[in-house]
Amino acid sequence: MIRHDLLIVGGGLAGLSAALSADPRLDVAVISKVHPIRSHSVAAQGGINAALANHPQGADDSCDRHAFDTIKGSDYLADQDAAALLCSRAIPTMYDLDHWGVPFSRFPEGTIAQRPFGGAGYPRTCYAADRTGQVLLHTLYEQAVRRNIVFYEEWLVTDIIVRDRKLAGLVAYDLAGGELIPLRAKAVIFATGGYGRVYQKSTNAYINLGSGIGMAYKAGIPLKDMEFVQFHPTSLLGKNILITEAARGEGGYLVNAKGRRFMEDYASKAMELAPRDIVARSIQTEIDKGNGFEGQYVHLDLRHLGREKILKRLPGIRDICLHFAGLDPIDRPIPILPAQHYSMGGIDVDATCASPLEGFFAAGECACVSVHGANRLGGNSLLEAIVFGQIAGESASAYLRSGPAEVAGDRETAEAARSLMSRMRAIHEREAGENVFQLLNRLKRLMSDTAGIFRDAPTLSRGLEELAELREAYRRVFIYGNCGRYCQEMVVLVEFEHMLEIAEVILLGALRREETRGSHFRTDFPKRDDAAWLKHTIITRSEKGPVITYRDLKAGPYAPQERIY
Amino acid sequence: MTFKILRFEPHRDEHPHFQFYRHEPKPHDSVLEALKDIRDQQDPSLAFRYSCREAVCGSCSLVINGRIALACRTQVSDLGSDEVVVEPLPNLEIQKDLIVDLKPFWEAYRRIEPFLQAPGETPEKGHRVEEKDLERVFQYITCILCACCYSACPVATRDGRYAGPAALAKLYRFSVDPRDGRPFSALERVDGPDGVWGCDTVFRCNDVCPKDVRPADGIEGLRRKIIAGKAKRIFGRKP
Numbered sequence: 009m010i011r012h013d014l015l016i017v018g019g020g021l022a023g024l025s026a027a028l029s030a031d032p033r034l035d036v037a038v039i040s041k042v043h044p045i046r047s048h049s050v051a052a053q054g055g056i057n058a059a060l061a062n063h064p065q066g067a068d069d070s071c072d073r074h075a076f077d078t079i080k081g082s083d084y085l086a087d088q089d090a091a092a093l094l095c096s097r098a099i100p101t102m103y104d105l106d107h108w109g110v111p112f113s114r115f116p117e118g119t120i121a122q123r124p125f126g127g128a129g130y131p132r133t134c135y136a137a138d139r140t141g142q143v144l145l146h147t148l149y150e151q152a153v154r155r156n157i158v159f160y161e162e163w164l165v166t167d168i169i170v171r172d173r174k175l176a177g178l179v180a181y182d183l184a185g186g187e188l189i190p191l192r193a194k195a196v197i198f199a200t201g202g203y204g205r206v207y208q209k210s211t212n213a214y215i216n217l218g219s220g221i222g223m224a225y226k227a228g229i230p231l232k233d234m235e236f237v238q239f240h241p242t243s244l245l246g247k248n249i250l251i252t253e254a255a256r257g258e259g260g261y262l263v264n265a266k267g268r269r270f271m272e273d274y275a276s277k278a279m280e281l282a283p284r285d286i287v288a289r290s291i292q293t294e295i296d297k298g299n300g301f302e303g304q305y306v307h308l309d310l311r312h313l314g315r316e317k318i319l320k321r322l323p324g325i326r327d328i329c330l331h332f333a334g335l336d337p338i339d340r341p342i343p344i345l346p347a348q349h350y351s352m353g354g355i356d357v358d359a360t361c362a363s364p365l366e367g368f369f370a371a372g373e374c375a376c377v378s379v380h381g382a383n384r385l386g387g388n389s390l391l392e393a394i395v396f397g398q399i400a401g402e403s404a405s406a407y408l409r410s411g412p413a414e415v416a417g418d419r420e421t422a423e424a425a426r427s428l429m430s431r432m433r434a435i436h437e438r439e440a441g442e443n444v445f446q447l448l449n450r451l452k453r454l455m456s457d458t459a460g461i462f463r464d465a466p467t468l469s470r471g472l473e474e475l476a477e478l479r480e481a482y483r484r485v486f487i488y489g490n491c492g493r494y495c496q497e498m499v500v501l502v503e504f505e506h507m508l509e510i511a512e513v514i515l516l517g518a519l520r521r522e523e524t525r526g527s528h529f530r531t532d533f534p535k536r537d538d539a540a541w542l543k544h545t546i547i548t549r550s551e552k553g554p555v556i557t558y559r560d561l562k563a564g565p566y567a568p569q570e571r572i573y
Numbered sequence: 574m575t576f577k578i579l580r581f582e583p584h585r586d587e588h589p590h591f592q593f594y595r596h597e598p599k600p601h602d603s604v605l606e607a608l609k610d611i612r613d614q615q616d617p618s619l620a621f622r623y624s625c626r627e628a629v630c631g632s633c634s635l636v637i638n639g640r641i642a643l644a645c646r647t648q649v650s651d652l653g654s655d656e657v658v659v660e661p662l663p664n665l666e667i668q669k670d671l672i673v674d675l676k677p678f679w680e681a682y683r684r685i686e687p688f689l690q691a692p693g694e695t696p697e698k699g700h701r702v703e704e705k706d707l708e709r710v711f712q713y714i715t716c717i718l719c720a721c722c723y724s725a726c727p728v729a730t731r732d733g734r735y736a737g738p739a740a741l742a743k744l745y746r747f748s749v750d751p752r753d754g755r756p757f758s759a760l761e762r763v764d765g766p767d768g769v770w771g772c773d774t775v776f777r778c779n780d781v782c783p784k785d786v787r788p789a790d791g792i793e794g795l796r797r798k799i800i801a802g803k804a805k806r807i808f809g810r811k812p
Contacts, residue, residue, distance in 0.1 A: 042622075043675075045718055046630040060699075103699040109689025109750065111710050118701035136714070142629055143714055150688035184668060213625040214609075246601055249627045328627060331646050445613035489618025493584065494669040497617040 009418055010191045012037045012158075014404050015178060017165045017220060018199035019044030021141075021390060022372025024148040025397025026197045027157045031405035037158040039165055039180055039191075041215065041499070044149050048201055048213040049393060052141025053324060054254035055123060055133035056394075057387035058098035062119040066130035071095045073129055078388060079566050081127040081283045082352075082381025083526035083536065085233070085544070088564025090359040090377045094388075097395045102134055105394070110147045111136050113321075123321075124257045125386045127283035127573065131257075133387040138252050138324040144390060163189070165220070166428055166502045168196070168227035168368070169421045175367035176417030179425045181502065186493035188429045190421040194412055195367045195404040198224060198355060199397060202373040203510050207348035208452040211243050211250040220374045222506025224355045225513065229363050230548040232376040232559075233353035234510070235517030236527050238384055239461050240349030241287035245305045247332050248347040251325055253386040255310060255342075256280040258321050262291065263307045263341065264299040270306075278573035285383040285527045286573060288346040292461045295345065307341035314338075346461060350389060352380040352527065353517070356546060361400035367412065371400035378544065382526025432491045432498060441486025444501045450478055451504070451511060459514055464532040468519040475515065479508055509549070516554055517545045538568050574598065574649075576611060578619065579660045581667045589667065591658075592616075598649045604657065605633050605644035608671075621671035628783060631719030635671055636660040641721045641781040662724040677729075678720045681736045685744040685763065692754040706751045713746035713791060715784040722778035722788050734767040738778035741769060742791030748798060757802045760795060769795045 012035045016023045019040030030036045040047065059069040074095035079086050102120060106112060113121040113135055124131040136143040152159075160180065166188065167179040177192040203218020204210035225231050241262075242251040256262070262280050264270045274290040275282035282290075291306055300306055310318055310325075315338045318326055322337075329337045354376035361369045361377070372393040379392055435441075458471030482504065489497050523537040524530050543558040576596050581589035594615055598607040605623055612619040624630040626645045633644040638658050649657065665673035691700070722738040723729050729737045741763060747753050748760060763769050769792050778788040 042624050042630075042632065046622075046624040046632045048625065048630075050630050050717075051625050051627060100695075103695045103697075106699050107689075107691050107695040107752070109691070109747070109752070111707055111714050111750075114702055114704040114707065116704070118703050120699060121704075137711075139629075139715065142717070146714075146718075147689075153683055154686075154688040213630065215624045247626070324629075331628065443613070443617065445617065449613070487617070489616075493582070494620040494672055495618070496612070496620060 009422070010189065012193045013408055014195045014197065015039060015191060015193040016197045016199060017178070018047070018201060018372070018374070019159065020047035020049040020199060020201055020372065021145055021148060021393035022397035022400070023197070023199035024145070024152050025394045026199055026371060026401035026404070028148065028151055028155065029398040029401030031409070032155070034405060034408060037160060039160040039163045041162065041164040043161050044152070044159065045145055047145060048216050049145045049390070050142050051213060051250065052390050053138045053250060053252035054125065054257065055135035055140045055387045056102070056144070056390040057125070057128070057132050057385070058102040058134055058391065059095065059130070059132050060099060060102060060120060060122060060134065062115055063122040063131040066122060066132055069130040069132055071099065074098065074132060076566060077128050078379065078385055079381070079564070080571060081383055081385040083383055083571060084538070084542065084566070084568040085381030085525060085561070086379050087359070087377065087562060088566060089562065091379045093359055094379045094392060094395055098391055101391070101395055105144065105147065108147050108151050110143050113137060123254060124281060126253055126256070126278070126281045126287065127385045128387070133254070133257065135254065137320070138254055138322050141390060144394070164499055164502065165223070167424050168223055169417060169424050170227050170365065171415055171417045171420055173366065174415045175365055176415045177421035179421065179428060181498065183494050183499070186495070188425040190425040192418065192421060194415070195369065195408055197361070197400045197404055198368070198370040198374055199372045199400070200374045202351040203507065204348050206451065206455050206507055206511055208456040209243065209248045210348040211240050211248055212348070217500070217503040217507055218374070218510055219503035219506035221354055222509040224363070224370065225509050225549050226506065227365065228549060229365050229368065230356040230546045231353060231513050232356040232544050232546055233378055233517070234513045234547065235521055235545060236352035236382045237348060237459065237514065238284060238350035238352060238527050239288040239346040241284055241291050241346050242308050242344040243347035244328065244333055245343035245345060249328055249332055250349070251308060251328070251342060251344055252322070253284070255308060255322055255325055258317065259313055261309045262287070263309050264294045265301045265306070266299055270294050270299065275573040282573040283383055283385060289461055289529060291346055301343065305343045305345040308344045309341040310337045311339065311341065350384055352376065352378065352382065352384055360403040361396055362403055367407065369400045369404050371396040382528060429491070432487065435485060435501070436487040436491050438486050441484045442481050443488065444485050444497060444504055447478065447481060447485065448500060448504055451507060454478065455511055455514070459518055462529055462531050463518055464530060465519060468515055471515045472512070472519070475508065475511055482508065513547045513554060516556065517547060520556060521545060542568065575656045576607065577656060577658045578671070580670050582669055583667060600650065602649050603645050604637055604647045604649055604659065607649055607657070608644060608659065620669040629717055631717035634662055634719045634721045634724070636663065641725050643719065643783045646783060662720060664724050664730045675720055677733060678723045678737065678739070681740040682718070682743065685736060685740045686755070686759060687740070687743050687747070689747055689750060689753050690755045691752045700752050702751050709749040710746055713742050713786055716742065716786045717784055719783065721781045721783060725777040725781040727775060727777060728771050728773050732767065732771065735771045736763060736768055738788035738792065741795060742786060742788035745791035745794045748795065760799050760802065763795060764799050769799065
């Protein structure tokens, strides 16, 4: 039986950050379904927020102002103490990252450069050209190599084993070995990322199926605020590859087919740099009104920035446009449209990253503290992944030092691994059945059609009905290949089961929340309703199905006000 | 169109073989999208790696119609051929179908100590570094560790001990970082035929790199640094 003190699931920014902050005397290992540097954090582009006040126009920026922007951006659903914690740890974190080797772009005086981003009162987004996620992920991985952290690469965690309401272990599918392996640990941190690929149009990596969130839910851990799904305003037409908010931060325009900078009609002051929920909705509205090109996209125009600025600040975007759209943004505008991008909701944890299940912690996109509330600001997700990754590492270490009682569970964990393998074999031995890849495509279409940018009760209800049919179809699933080594079919089959849960919780949360807040826009309830809905949605699994409760927000220093940008 | 894809399960097959699939990709489909569609619609047992589909994660390096490339960034229509031949990266052991064992690549990477060694604790207000002093670093940070260069390198092919282009370029990237404080002895570890002097300077690495890193520039830079460092040791100054 494989045993460690602490198992971290996920090798992206949150997982690596947790591994680096865990007590070095502990026996720590990281499990990742891909090599850590293939994790989706690598694709983040524009930057990471910290009120360093290095920008000439940001000299009087502060943690408090960063926290205020985050809370206002969240449409007041963020926990204000957690947002303040995030923003106060941002500054020392930036200096640590710099010391570990992150090649941040610089101002002439040698300080870390900062650029304007959406919904921020000051230019406070630190960056390395438009490859910020890549350099952050590589740097944290380098530090993990330096510390000789143990990795189980290309292992997919499939189950959380609970005994006596405490974490007992995990089961993982070792792709190269083709076996299901039981693992024991006294504490686990989930840093498994988002579920973008529950949607058809997503900026996310193909691997972002999000099963970690669904797995926690199945283990009895509640999910929080799952109805809040971020749609990024600017994804490349066709492939939905992210075109960073930094393109607008550097001065890019959004232009409709009539040649008009339409953001004037929606956010006359902030224009293109309004928060993402507002910009994405504005673009979709323009397209729906018939002001889009070919009825499906608008232009992101960078031409006026000039060749030099594009080459220096947005080289990655130019590469993406050249290779994936066959156009050069120096000469031509970029065709863009909104696409699913980020999950504000997730596994219900507090500001120490602890979940209600003893010994189980979560951080990063899979978790919901909540610091992003109903809408995350650009540049805050890399920050959250790193800061709350650290906090999770610290909290889990403190928990282990407190000497938690030994949980017996060898037998259960080993049995869970065996039973999943026999279930897979039984599925394989069927004569025929549903192809899981096709079921996945059906789920994606369903979610894009019924839980997109604009929502209403009839559509969400239809989504739930169709989801029940899909659940039925999944019972007839069939493995066409074999249950052996590198079986992506088995990976998707296991993950899909958890995705069904995620989809249900998103749809249900969205149907019940009869108001509009942040990313959650109900055309049948188009106003924010603070009297009734200033609270978190908490959904817990029971044998009879999902149980919905609500948790009031703790009062903070900032009273909700109208969001005008 | 015909997709001719190399299949191999070393635990079962004696030799790799090609399997043929008829598939009509959608306009603008990449080779990766075509592979996924073939797997989803025709053969769920087909194994290959993927993640970001936007040329930044480095998972899907393959040989496509004889050229080493990222499958996600190779558009089928650009191949200008009715037949697409897809094979795993050469010079690495096949684990299954298009998936190769990158262990030698990662071992070489680990050997060069691929992390910044900035002396002391984090400065209270951060490092002061001028952007021009980071220019040489910026060339190398676009490396996505996709192993295209390692796989294409004729020296790595014949000598498994050779560090290979990506690892050496990575070492150079750190050695020119103004924040780094590694001793000269760290460079001397690659002062031999399994290090910088192993390079044949045929520049296959530069040719195949999908991110224009030009790893051979890094190897050349390390050679100069090592010579200069030795000269300094002998003569007490740079020659």
